[in-house]
Amino acid sequence: MEKYASTDKQIIQDFLRTFKELCQNFENELDKVCAELLNQIKKMYDIENVAIFRKMPDTLDFELYKQLGDKNQNYWDNIYQAILDEGSIGNLLATCSMISTNLSEKSYLLSPLYGNKDFFGFILVEYNPKEIFDNSMFEDFLFICSNYLSHKISNLELTNKITELEQNMNLHIADRTISLVKTNQQLADKIRSLYKNLSMALPHEFRTPLNQILGNSDFLMKHYNTTEPNEAKEIISDIYVSCRRLQTLIEHYLVLSQLELIAINIEQLEEIRNARTESVETSIYNILSSKSDYELRYEDFKIELEDASIQMSENFFVILMTELIDNAVKYSDNGNPIIIKTKAEPDYLVLTVIDYGIGISPEDLKKIDAYTQFDRDKLEQQGLGLGLAIVYRIADITNSKIMIDSQVNDHTKIEIYIPLAKNL
Amino acid sequence: MEESTENKERVDIYKILIVDDDVWFHKYFTKHLKSWGFEVISAYNPYEGISLAAKEYPKLIFLDYIMPEMNGDNVLKILKAVEQTKDIPVVFISGNLSADVIGAAYKIGAKGFLTKPVSLKVIYKKIEECLGSEVFAKLKLEHNPNDEPDFKVFNL
Numbered sequence: 001m002e003k004y005a006s007t008d009k010q011i012i013q014d015f016l017r018t019f020k021e022l023c024q025n026f027e028n029e030l031d032k033v034c035a036e037l038l039n040q041i042k043k044m045y046d047i048e049n050v051a052i053f054r055k056m057p058d059t060l061d062f063e064l065y066k067q068l069g070d071k072n073q074n075y076w077d078n079i080y081q082a083i084l085d086e087g088s089i090g091n092l093l094a095t096c097s098m099i100s101t102n103l104s105e106k107s108y109l110l111s112p113l114y115g116n117k118d119f120f121g122f123i124l125v126e127y128n129p130k131e132i133f134d135n136s137m138f139e140d141f142l143f144i145c146s147n148y149l150s151h152k153i154s155n156l157e158l159t160n161k162i163t164e165l166e167q168n169m170n171l172h173i174a175d176r177t178i179s180l181v182k183t184n185q186q187l188a189d190k191i192r193s194l195y196k197n198l199s200m201a202l203p204h205e206f207r208t209p210l211n212q213i214l215g216n217s218d219f220l221m222k223h224y225n226t227t228e229p230n231e232a233k234e235i236i237s238d239i240y241v242s243c244r245r246l247q248t249l250i251e252h253y254l255v256l257s258q259l260e261l262i263a264i265n266i267e268q269l270e271e272i273r274n275a276r277t278e279s280v281e282t283s284i285y286n287i288l289s290s291k292s293d294y295e296l297r298y299e300d301f302k303i304e305l306e307d308a309s310i311q312m313s314e315n316f317f318v319i320l321m322t323e324l325i326d327n328a329v330k331y332s333d334n335g336n337p338i339i340i341k342t343k344a345e346p347d348y349l350v351l352t353v354i355d356y357g358i359g360i361s362p363e364d365l366k367k368i369d370a371y372t373q374f375d376r377d378k379l380e381q382q383g384l385g386l387g388l389a390i391v392y393r394i395a396d397i398t399n400s401k402i403m404i405d406s407q408v409n410d411h412t413k414i415e416i417y418i419p420l421a422k423n424l
Numbered sequence: 425m426e427e428s429t430e431n432k433e434r435v436d437i438y439k440i441l442i443v444d445d446d447v448w449f450h451k452y453f454t455k456h457l458k459s460w461g462f463e464v465i466s467a468y469n470p471y472e473g474i475s476l477a478a479k480e481y482p483k484l485i486f487l488d489y490i491m492p493e494m495n496g497d498n499v500l501k502i503l504k505a506v507e508q509t510k511d512i513p514v515v516f517i518s519g520n521l522s523a524d525v526i527g528a529a530y531k532i533g534a535k536g537f538l539t540k541p542v543s544l545k546v547i548y549k550k551i552e553e554c555l556g557s558e559v560f561a562k563l564k565l566e567h568n569p570n571d572e573p574d575f576k577v578f579n580l
Contacts, residue, residue, distance in 0.1 A: 278543070279541075279543060279544070281452070282452070282541045282542070282543060282544075283541065285448050285449065285451070285452035285541070286540065286541040288448040289446045289448045289449055289540070294448070295447055295448075298447050298448075303451065307544075
């Protein structure tokens with residue numbers, strides 16, 4: 001029960017109550033029908049000692065369910081025992097037809113009753129054949145009565161079953177609805193926090209480069225005539241750098257928000273996990289060709305690539321690889337080697353990028369971890385780039401693993417284990 | 425005398441000239457062409473390309489279409505105008521180009537167009553097409569068997 005919330009408990013209690021009422025209804029109805037039938041028999045033949053025996057659930061024992069006269073329980077129990085000993089009950093069960101028998105100068109008629117799928121019980125009549133005008137007619141009458149009762153019982157049982165099923169169904173639907181509402185709630189929370197994170201971090205990060213651009217261009221406009229060409233050139237290159245920073249930021253934000261949205265969209269996730277990059281080597285060289293910054297460091301790059309196909313879309317691989325190479329170039333000085341290696345293991349492609357630059361402190365590494373868990377608003381204010389967060393997110397989405405080994409002012413080694421492409 | 429021309433012929437089969445201002449493309453391309461047994465000559469600008477083509481008599485030239493100072497079609501026009509180089513097959517390698525540019529390039533005698541990023545399979549097929557299908561068999565024979573060339577990528 002613990003797994004149900006209070007609302008769930010309420011629903012179950014409701015259900016149990018209805019179910020009890022239902023059973024009560026069934027018994028009441030049955031009671032009414034039986035009473036009616038017994039009255040009919042009395043009306044037609046004026047017989048007092050008529051009883052209905054009902055089979056106990058799960059056993060083959062019968063017990064008195066209803067009688068017409070006012071005999072005590074013992075009276076009927078004795079008769080039942082006698083008939084049972086004599087073998088008539090066994091006959092009744094075996095043949096499923098009407099049985100008549102005589103015991104100590106009295107005649108008895110047993111007529112079986114059927115429920116929907118089971119033997120329900122029987123009608124027992126104690127009578128004096130001499131008092132009855134036409135015995136066969138009486139038997140026919142009793143036969144019709146028991147059939148009628150059987151029919152009624154089947155109907156009642158069916159109705160009961162249907163209502164029970166309906167109740168069950170309602171319970172399941174309620175249960176399902178609750179879990180759906182909960183999932184929706186979680187999704188809404190996630191989107192809300194995503195929105196919050198993005199909107200909180202965005203203005204701060206944008207303001208710094210934007211202010212630099214505004215300040216510098218403002219200065220140039222005001223002091224256009226008095227600025228030395230050299231100075232002006234410096235200012236313009238400052239503006240350019242700030243613009244580039246802003247551009248990278250915007251691109252990162254777009255990529256990251258797209259990734260966050262993908263991560264909560266199951267269908268899209270499936271599609272992305274099926275995409276592949278045919279040739280890692282071609283892709284990496286293509287990335288290197290794409291930026292002129294990399295050509296300036298041509299001599300520093302040490303590239304050892306083993307080609308393979310991986311289970312990651314080309315688009316994602318390019319984003320991930322660009323981030324890694326960008327970081328390596330940005331955070332290490334000219335002349336320090338940058339190593340890019342790929343090696344195909346049985347299940348994974350091991351991608352290694354090593355630079356000998358400023359490194360990442362263990363605290364900052366922890367922050368990246370936390371960062372992927374939606375703590376962006378705090379971290380972004382400390383100026384930690386979004387690049388690695390993007391790498392983490394992509395790895396997360398594509399079932400890749402990341403290992404970072406770094407020492408401040410010495411080196412950064414990033415190893416990514418990307419699943420090899422499944423054979424088609 | 426006869427022996428030396430034969431020798432020259434033999435060496436020439438393996439010479440491929442790459443003219444491209446993209447250093448990474450050279451690195452990638454050279455690595456694989458060398459692993460297949462070719463001798464690679466690299467030119468990083470159009471002028472270097474033209475002079476090396478005239479000097480080295482390569483059997484095949486891979487030429488970047490878009491380069492600073494002079495585009496690939498002009499380089500091709502010059503190559504076709506010079507007696508020593510007019511018969512060397514030239515394959516353009518470039519990013520996405522429009523159909524009329526490609527058409528014009530074919531008109532002046534280009535042997536083919538490859539789009540960057542080029543897969544090794546495509547390069548392999550193009551070389552086979554330009555130099556004849558027996559070229560790789562010859563390379564395989566003459567290549568040092570200890571230095572296993574990278575043929576496995578194609579599942580031949």
